[in-house]
Amino acid sequence: MxxxxxxxxxxxxxxxxxxxxxxxxxxxxxxxxxxxxxxxILFNGxxxxxxxxxxxxxxxxxxAQVTEYLPGEVESPLRITLGQGVSRGEKMDYTLQKAVExxxxxxxxxxxxxxxxxxxxxxxxxxxxxxxGIVIGASEQCGRNQLTELREPLALRSWLAxxxxxxxxxxxDPSAERSLRHLEPPMEPVTLLIGPEGGLSPAEIIQAGxxxxxxxxxxxxxxxxxxxxxxxxxxxxxxxxxxx
Numbered sequence: 001m002x003x004x005x006x007x008x009x010x011x012x013x014x015x016x017x018x019x020x021x022x023x024x025x026x027x028x029x030x031x032x033x034x035x036x037x038x039x040x041i042l043f044n045g046x047x048x049x050x051x052x053x054x055x056x057x058x059x060x061x062x063x064a065q066v067t068e069y070l071p072g073e074v075e076s077p078l079r080i081t082l083g084q085g086v087s088r089g090e091k092m093d094y095t096l097q098k099a100v101e102x103x104x105x106x107x108x109x110x111x112x113x114x115x116x117x118x119x120x121x122x123x124x125x126x127x128x129x130x131x132x133g134i135v136i137g138a139s140e141q142c143g144r145n146q147l148t149e150l151r152e153p154l155a156l157r158s159w160l161a162x163x164x165x166x167x168x169x170x171x172x173d174p175s176a177e178r179s180l181r182h183l184e185p186p187m188e189p190v191t192l193l194i195g196p197e198g199g200l201s202p203a204e205i206i207q208a209g210x211x212x213x214x215x216x217x218x219x220x221x222x223x224x225x226x227x228x229x230x231x232x233x234x235x236x237x238x239x240x241x242x243x244x
Contacts, residue, residue, distance in 0.1 A: 004032055005041045005049070005140045007147070012042055012050045012066055020062045023136070028054070029062050040064055045139075045147035047073065074143050076103030078241040079189040081165060082229055085112045085196030086119070086153060091226045093134050100138035100148045102233040103241065105189070107135070109153040114198030124153065156204055160211040165189055169213040172232055173205065174222045176215035180232075183216075185240045192236075194229040 006024045020028060028034045036057045042064065043049040051068040082104045084095055092109075099107060109131070111117065119127050128150070135148050167188030172195070193200075193213055200208070209215070218231055237243040 003039045003041050004028065004034065005043065005143070007045065007136045007140055008042050008064075009044055012044055014050070014066055014069060016066045017055060017063055018042070018052075018066060020064060023133070025060075025062050027140075029057055041070065042066065043139075043145045045145070047146050049145050073145060075146055076105075076237060076241045078103065078186070078236060079105045079167075080233065080236065081106040081108060081189065081191045082233070083108045083110055083156075083159065083191060083193040084229055085110050085156070085194060085200070085225060086115050086117045087197050087225050088117060091197070092131070095226050095229060096131055096134045096150075097138045098230045099233060100135055100144065101142045102230060103144075103237060104148055104233060106149040106151065108151045108159060110156045110159055110193075111153060112156045112196050112198075113201040113204060115196035116198065117196070119153070128152070156200075157207060160207050164211065165191060167191065169193070169211070170232070171200075171205070171208050171213040171215050172218065172223075172228050173200075173215040174217055176217040178214065178216050179218070180216060180235055180239055183214075190236065192229060192232055194225060194232075197225050 006028055008024045010018055034054055036054050038054045040052045041049050042052045049070040050066045051070060052064040052066045054062060055065045056063045082099050084107060086092055086109050096107060132150055135150050139147055167190055168186040169191045171193045193208055223231060
């Protein structure tokens with residue numbers, strides 16, 4: 001049986017006994033039903049992981065004994081920021097989960113003209129916390145020890161008006177003539193912009209171009225928002241990353 005990986009945002013050192021927080025406790029004890037003596041792998045998102053053993057489990061809390069440092073990493077050599085137009089319900093969840101599995105470094109949710117998603121105040125904060133849970137769960141599953149950074153959602157126009165990270169900036173556009181194969185392997189970080197279910201408006205595409213985004217296409221078919229970014233990430237990992 002595969003040893004469960006649990007995210008625990010605490011300092012971890014060999015020999016320490018640490019209390020599982022509510023999320024880790026729920027995952028390990030209530031979902032996986034682990035008992036005292038069970039083996040765990042703990043990571044705190046800062047790189048590396050630790051072997052541990054559940055030392056004490058009660059109805060409301062559990063502790064783990066940290067036993068060994070595990071230095072291995074599975075991070076991609078590509079540093080990719082995904083600017084993703086916010087989509088409805090489970091589509092956004094799916095995109096976040098798979099983007100983490102595909103090695104993305106950072107995710108910037110974006111509100112766009114055609115997105116049709118209205119999130120404000122407490123409802124927005126609940127959604128952000130839900131998305132963070134998706135990111136953590138995907139990291140636990142896929143073996144990554146460094147958490148993908150999930151930024152606070154922004155309006156696309158506000159994001160494009162900022163001083164964006166340097167490097168290659170790409171926009172998926174089914175009408176573009178250029179493909180990934182026409183580009184040189186990037187030596188700097190990549191920022192990938194994906195529109196929502198209704199696509200980006202002409203004005204948004206123009207603004208993205210003014211912000212230095214190159215329009216590219218992924219073949220002759222129009223892809224859904226939850227497919228487009230993941231297909232592009234997979235293609236970049238195959239062409240330039242660690243899918244070799």
